[in-house]
Amino acid sequence: MTDDVTLLRDVHDMWEALDPAPADLADRILFTLALENVEHELMRLHESLAPVGARGPETAATMTFAAESLTVMVTVSDAGPRQRRIDGWIAPGAALRVELRTARGVQETVADTDGRFAFAALPAGLMQIMIHPTAGAALPLHRAVATPPVQL
Numbered sequence: 001m002t003d004d005v006t007l008l009r010d011v012h013d014m015w016e017a018l019d020p021a022p023a024d025l026a027d028r029i030l031f032t033l034a035l036e037n038v039e040h041e042l043m044r045l046h047e048s049l050a051p052v053g054a055r056g057p058e059t060a061a062t063m064t065f066a067a068e069s070l071t072v073m074v075t076v077s078d079a080g081p082r083q084r085r086i087d088g089w090i091a092p093g094a095a096l097r098v099e100l101r102t103a104r105g106v107q108e109t110v111a112d113t114d115g116r117f118a119f120a121a122l123p124a125g126l127m128q129i130m131i132h133p134t135a136g137a138a139l140p141l142h143r144a145v146a147t148p149p150v151q152l
Helices: 003-018 025-033
Strands: 044-049 060-066 071-080 083-091 097-102 105-110 116-123 126-132
Touching: 071 116, 071 126, 083 097, 083 126, 097 116, 105 116
Parallel strands: none
Antiparallel strands: 044 060, 060 071, 071 083, 083 116, 097 105, 097 126
């Protein structure tokens, strides 16, 4: 082996030991690529407070996602062993169709006219929320709006 190959192998081994890739990286990438319709506006994570289970007895996390057309705030709380509940609010409030994607499939609901929606008894793991244009809603969307995938 040449000195360059040995050096590069040593650098590789160092990074693998100090900062390995997340074990679920491939699953996260495949989850993200599984979107059927890539013609959506991607929201950005604007704020995240207290990850679930990260600070002792506190078991709720609040995340705010922002896009040009709307903002979505979700609170994720424990709903049992490896189960989560999501309570969400769309601002400005509107009765829009909300789709929740997890590794186990898709669930849908419609937010009320104030923009409130909820999903109960979800499996812990990656999730993504998509807000879809809905006929007659007070907030006209031109295309679906999606959060980035986040860990429940």
